[in-house]
Amino acid sequence: MSNADIRGRFVWHELMTTDTKAAGAFYPKVTAWKTQAWDKDPSYTLWVSGKGPFGGVRTLPDAARAAGPHWLPYIGTPDVDATVQTAQRLGARVTMGATDIPNTGRMAVLADPQGAAFALFSPAPGSQSGRSSGSEEFSWHELTTTDAIAALRFYGELFGWEEVAKHDMGPMGVYHLVGIQGVQSIGMFKITPDKPMPTQWMSYAHVADVDKSANAAKAGGGKVVNGPMEVPGGTWIAHVIDPQGAMFAVHADKRVAAATPAAQPAKATPKSPAAAPAAKPSPPTLSASASAPSAAASAALPKPKIAPTVSAPAAVSAASSKPAAAKTPPSAKPAAQKAPAKAVAKKPAKKKAAAKKVSKKKVSKKKAAAKKRPQRKSKTAAKKATRRSSAKRKTAKKRLKKSSRRRSSPGGFAVAKRFAAKQADSLLKRLRGKKHR
Numbered sequence: 038m039s040n041a042d043i044r045g046r047f048v049w050h051e052l053m054t055t056d057t058k059a060a061g062a063f064y065p066k067v068t069a070w071k072t073q074a075w076d077k078d079p080s081y082t083l084w085v086s087g088k089g090p091f092g093g094v095r096t097l098p099d100a101a102r103a104a105g106p107h108w109l110p111y112i113g114t115p116d117v118d119a120t121v122q123t124a125q126r127l128g129a130r131v132t133m134g135a136t137d138i139p140n141t142g143r144m145a146v147l148a149d150p151q152g153a154a155f156a157l158f159s160p161a162p163g164s165q166s167g168r169s170s171g172s173e174e175f176s177w178h179e180l181t182t183t184d185a186i187a188a189l190r191f192y193g194e195l196f197g198w199e200e201v202a203k204h205d206m207g208p209m210g211v212y213h214l215v216g217i218q219g220v221q222s223i224g225m226f227k228i229t230p231d232k233p234m235p236t237q238w239m240s241y242a243h244v245a246d247v248d249k250s251a252n253a254a255k256a257g258g259g260k261v262v263n264g265p266m267e268v269p270g271g272t273w274i275a276h277v278i279d280p281q282g283a284m285f286a287v288h289a290d291k292r293v294a295a296a297t298p299a300a301q302p303a304k305a306t307p308k309s310p311a312a313a314p315a316a317k318p319s320p321p322t323l324s325a326s327a328s329a330p331s332a333a334a335s336a337a338l339p340k341p342k343i344a345p346t347v348s349a350p351a352a353v354s355a356a357s358s359k360p361a362a363a364k365t366p367p368s369a370k371p372a373a374q375k376a377p378a379k380a381v382a383k384k385p386a387k388k389k390a391a392a393k394k395v396s397k398k399k400v401s402k403k404k405a406a407a408k409k410r411p412q413r414k415s416k417t418a419a420k421k422a423t424r425r426s427s428a429k430r431k432t433a434k435k436r437l438k439k440s441s442r443r444r445s446s447p448g449g450f451a452v453a454k455r456f457a458a459k460q461a462d463s464l465l466k467r468l469r470g471k472k473h474r
Contacts, residue, residue, distance in 0.1 A: 043113030045196030045217050047178055048158055050084070050092035050240055054106040054281045057082060057094050063279055066253045067287065068242050070174075077140065084174075091174045100132070104154065106283040109146070110178060110238050111158040112196060117143045120157050120195060124149075127191050149191055151182045152236040176288050177241035178223050181234050185213055185227040198223065239276075239284055247273040247289035254279075254287075267292070 054060045061072045061082055073090070075081040084092035097106055114120040117135045125131060128150035135145045135157075142160040149155065182188045192198045192215075201221050202214040208229070215223040228234050244250045247265045254261055254277045264275030273289045 043160070044115055045198055046113045047110050047175065047222075047240075048113040048160075049111035049156075050175055051109045051111065051156070052084075052092070052094040052106075052283060053097045053101060053109055054094060054279075054283060055097055056281055057096055059280060060094050060283075063254075063257045063259065066257050067250045067259070067277070068244055086174050088174075101154075106279070106281040107154070107237065108240050108283055108285055109154060109156055110240055111144070111156040114157050114159055114196070117145050117157045117159045121145050121147070124191075124195055127194060129191070149182075149188060151184055151188060153180060153182060153188075153238055155238055174243060175240045176243040177286075179239045179241070179286075180223070180225045180237075181228055181239070182225065182236050183228055185211065185225045188225055189213060189215065237284070239286060241274065241286040241288040244287045244289050246293040247275055247287055248292065250287045250289075251275045251277070265292070 052060055052064075064070055064084070065072065069086065071085045072094075073083045073085045075083050075093070082094045083090040084094065101107075121131060121135055124147050130148045131145065132148055132154065133144075133146035135143055137143050138161075140161060142158055144159075145157045147155060147157065180188060189198075189200060193200075196217075198215050198217060200213050201216045201219060204212045204214070206212055206226075210227045210229060213225040214221045215225055228236070251261045251265050254275075258280035260278045262276050262278060265273050266275070267273055271291060273292045274286055276284070276286045278284055
């Protein structure tokens with residue numbers, strides 16, 4: 038890449054940290070990077086990808102101790118000295134003046150008018166240094182600042198950047214999508230008073246698996262402050278703080294953890310009209326952490342677009358919705374992603390259905406028992422009543438039989454006649470005796 042084409046492109050990424058050895062062991066676990074000692078200075082460690090060196094790690098200088106460990110992005114320019122003068126005229130502060138790196142190039146470190154640190158770099162003639170970051174390295178850069186409009190003017194005049202699109206995020210302000218020649222690779226937004234954050238640049242490392250990288254960061258002593266979260270376009274991001282305190286982010290084109298092997302065709306079963314359909318999985322949403330510089334904006338990174346001369350991502354938009362001006366590919370959500378959610382949703386549905394059936398059976402049994410109780414009582418009472426009436430009828434029949442027998446028997450009438458005669462005779466005797474007296 039010629040010096041003319043290098044203007045305004047991120048060409049190097051340097052980690053300023055308090056423990057270079059620990060950082061060299063941490064980042065290869067989170068990304069696909071490797072470390073390598075610089076042949077020109079073994080004390081300087083290089084970050085290496087499949088395309089070669091793209092950055093380095095060095096001890097945090099005493100002059101930068103107040104800022105703490107951080108990533109310093111290097112932006113290309115054909116003339117470091119002239120760019121330094123222009124930057125000073127526009128209100129920038131020079132932290133480290135223009136300096137030669139033997140057989141490599143020339144550099145300088147500045148702070149923009151709002152205080153965000155960045156570096157300038159111009160490769161030496163014939164040097165292989167100064168290539169743009171590729172898809173295996175950093176796919177997005179984001180500036181949190183106290184004045185996004187002023188930052189746009191400053192970097193636009195310094196490097197030829199221009200606003201490609203913007204998105205209104207309501208109370209969080211406007212997210213500005215910035216790029217070179219219409220290719221979006223930068224995001225800028227103003228810090229809100231309710232969520233104070235440092236004014237700084239944050240670089241997004243491009244990874245294959247956002248969940249794997251986030252878990253590796255946690256296991257390695259880092260802290261995931263936001264995400265993993267899906268953003269418009271189907272890509273995934275997570276904001277991380279390394280063990281020494283440097284802030285960075287990881288960005289993946291898709292969520293590998295969500296993909297599952299193709300499900301085998303299920304056996305045909307009759308559909309139950311009472312069975313409720315399984316709930317559809319909702320898109321992942323995470324609350325933005327106030328400690329993460331880009332969390333307030335909830336910046337969204339669609340799939341990277343690669344220009345003929347430089348790798349750059351497609352438009353970034355806020356996580357709430359897609360900007361109308363930004364062209365983003367449709368969200369690439371794997372179809373198999375829905376399978377686990379449905380399977381999980383069906384289990385409680387089946388349990389609920391079984392519980393409902395059991396409860397219905399219990400209720401029906403109770404009702405049946407309640408109905409049977411009065412029926413049983415009434416039946417027993419009716420049986421007793423019938424028994425009594427039958428017993429009465431039997432006794433009445435017996436009495437009638439006895440009386441009829443007495444009347445019908447020949448001896449019975451004669452006995453009665455004799456008894457009546459005796460009574461009459463005794464009565465006559467009594468009457469005669471009274472007359473004689």
